[in-house]
Amino acid sequence: MEWWRWAAAAGATVLILLLLALRFDTLKDRRGGSAGTAARRLAPWLLLVPVVVLAAFVGPWWLAAVVVALPAVTLLAMAAVD
Incomplete structure (x- = not known):
């Protein structure tokens, strides 16, 4: 497997996990929210991590680029708004 597939998968995983941590x-900070409630509501979204890794490994190069670019652009937009 090419090195760039590993780099794309690792980069996308880190970015997705960062977005999930922010979510x-x-x-958790919502009114009446707790860590347990937040974890239960976020649990289905954790399935996104293996899907992103699989897409980076199996898909064509442009799909790997999209998988990395989408969370990166989202984080940049969130930083620009803040």
Whole structure:
């Protein structure tokens, strides 16, 4: 397997986990929210991590680029708004 597939999978995984951590923090800080409630509501979204890794490994190069670019652009937009 090419090195860039491993790099794309690792980069996309880190970015997706960062987005999920930010979402967890938002859910936890809501009115009446707790860490347990936030974890239960976020649990289905954790399935996104293996899907992203699989897409980076198996898909064509442009799909790997999209898988990395989408969370990166999302995080940049969130940073720009904040």
